[in-house]
Amino acid sequence: MTDTTGPAAAPLTDGLADRLAAIGVALDAFAATGSDPVPRRAAWQAALGGPLPERGVGADAVLAELADVVVPNGTRLMEPGWWGYITNGPTTVPLVASVAAAVAAPQRYTLTAFNLLEEQSLEWLAELCGLEPHLRGVYSSGGSVANLVALGAARQHACEERGVDAGAEGLGGLRLVVYASDETHHTVQRAAGVLGIGRSSVRRVGTDAQLRMRPDLLDEAITADVAAGVVPMAVVGTAGTTNTGSIDDLRALGEVAHRYGAWFHVDGAYGLPGILDDRVAARYDGLELADSAIVDPHKWLGAPIGIGATFVRDRSLLHRAFTQEPAAYLETDGGDGDRAESSLDSMGTPYADLGVELSAQSRGVVVWSILRELGRAGVTARVRADDDHARRIADLARRHPRLELLLEPVLSICCFRYVPGPDHDADVVNAEILRRLHRGSAFIPSSTRVRGQYALRPCFINPRTTTQLVDAFVDAVVTLGDEIVAGG
Template sequence: MQNSKQHSTPITTQNPRPKERAETGNLEKLLSDVGRGLDQYLKFDHPDALHPDNHWQATLDNTLPLQGVGIEQVTQDLISKIIPNGSAVPRPGFSAYITTGSTSIATLAAAASSISSPQRYMLTAFNYLEELSLQWLASMCGIGHLQGVYSSGGSVANLVALGGARQSAFEKTGYDPAADGINQPVRVYASAECHHTIQRAGGVLGIGRRAIRAIACDTEGRMMVEELRKAIIEDQSAGFLPMAIVANAGTTNTGAIDPLKEIGEIAKEHSIWFHVDGAYGLPGILDERINHLYEGLELADSIIVDPHKWLGASVGIAATFVRDRQVLQRAFTQEPANYLEGSVAREEHEENTIEHSMEDFGIPYFDYGVELSAPCRGVVVWGLIREIGVEGMRERIKRHNDMARDLAEAAKSHPNLELLLEPTLSVCCFRYIAPDVSDLDQLNRRLHRRLVRGNQYMPSTTQVNGVLALRPCYIGARADHSQVDGLLEAVLKIGKELETEYRRSS
């Protein structure tokens, strides 16, 4: 960021005293103006926000305005300066990490709820959809017997699930960890490939990051069940309280799915909470060609999924599912507060006479996790599923899985490419190879850097069994097979250029 003093622009005098009250009645025009800006953005013909020729930072007034400029001017700034310099994430060719842009219906639903039902408490149509969409989401993913709660993302969803696990483990010893803190060391057994938010959850929950014992994975990134057995027995004799086993339904690195059934059975055998992180991969169950890999989900005590990953929701939406939300309530309940007293209380005889949305908070999601104020996320998920239905979702998931498979086949058949792992879901790990280049990690790192700067095809990289891989992960609703062809072409072109450069410099 540039120095604010260098780029301060004079405060406009066009509209010296805009109304202080929130605008009412002109949203139709303003939203349509912003919509036009967004449609233009979705053509993806603008340069990257950080392209050296792009001077938007200098055009932004970054001094604190004493007088406002009015909503029209702010809207214009949004359209001309901010939106075109947005993120690469929504581009169809962006396949880095596990993130994508929101689909149009998700954007519309999120915008509507921000005005029409900003909080998820009190009974409104939006809040009705909170529960309905959780049920739809669970049924769509084959876990309709579980109850859910939304949160901001996989990190918090994992934290909430493990909060339930902590509560359950300590309650079995006659102790309430939410009220009294923990009174003995615990162990959480997690695949070595699990997302690091599991470790962070350990820190936040007071059990400590080191309470998470990593269980080694095989060369395909799946937890080794025998290692898990050994670890549990070892820790039993050392006096640790076993709190949870964490398995993946789609690892972040490679999309691997752990042997859920075998792991779940071990969890049952030892009465340990079984958590499945399906933040990315749970919707993969819709692909009937691989749904057998999800066998054992029925044994899980908690499962998470992020609609803001594969389902195309706006970022900020994850769900935790458990058998009975009461355990979450005991883990996360707030103490009573004066400002809540009486607000929704009804007299005994009035029990069945709710006549106003303020007379009932609805389902107390605020007691099932770590957020009190929270947006209505259910309307977004409801909109996504209602728009294209389960069959539409299935088609999309299968399209993405096919893209990873097509890329894998191409990598296997081209002499300059090497497939590093057969895809399970929509991640494909491969690399460029050249007989004369000894440091292939370096070659692929350089290739990746150049690829990304081309602003068209943007995978990320990872390590697969000790080597650097190019790692596209296809989850974007706007991505199609042309992204695979384009990526292959770009990788081969840059690879050849680099090979020539290596040869020249050797």
């Protein structure tokens, strides 16, 4: 028999374990102490700047620079007091899983354990977030692309209903409209632009006192558009808005959408895991009406950045919307894996035709690792603890004479502010409080505006945060506000 094994493979990872251990020491130190690169900015800019090297310095020197100069000057996302925007430093297990994937399955294709976990983790994630079992998923780089992919399915659906294959032919002269609220994430507008619908074709429907899209205004807007010959393509409800964490009335919005034959999309990039907190689960009533939904494991689940998931009721719509058309160099067996004897006999589930990426890392193993580590109970405990932090600030703000709660928290975002008294502009004072917090404290919330008023806005999705830290943060806000008002 001919020997087909060929020469022994060179160790392509070339001492990876040792090198990872070395950089791991620097990363652990960084995660423990955090970073504030601003005071040292000139030094690291000088060390890292410069022209393209003519001759390389070699692996050891690069890795030393990585450990000594680059890592210590990273962002503050790993600090326990990081509560800015809706973004997070990863936890340990998914971080290790993503390194493992980068080595053992750099691509999600071919029939491997990683390809299997891609699908399995999507199923687990859907179940965790209370999605209907008929919704099937695909990963992408985050909420922006996940919304784009979902709206791609919506566009395909609306056009096919009118005899046009949008993925193949374009819009065929149809005028399509997407309905969102004042509070909907702006990536929906960009998705409409990319899909050829146009950013200006996203109607901004007004919100109620809790900043939820008003179904009556939605109904009015669709009625007017239909009368004008415009196609109501999709209604976008949000389960956990970016500014305040509000949850739209999903049932009411879904019913209006379906009454007009429009697709109902739920953006749960941040807030879908919030359904695990039984104190707010009822607010997700109507989620079963969703034709598509998204959730970002790189937000509340603590995955490394670069993982969003789109779920749609009919993945074949995604295929028709996004297929690349056959390519001679991409030989596949259709992806069912039945004939597979080695991993290369089958491409595994062919995700490339269900979204906008061909090459893509194995993300499923990362999500799988989180759900294996924590289980449903562990994720639920984290979500509840984060919601508790927001509720605690709300309580403290309600009770303190110089604090004001701007909106009752629903999930893990609390919008509040210092009240400086009539002689001072509250917006200006609170912006200065935020600046001083960022410059000189361990607390890093961000800000927003609630009905035009400037708000401090901590968003709790950081599992490193403690109740003591939350209390100390509120004290710091009051102390800084008092100082500023006193002229300090």
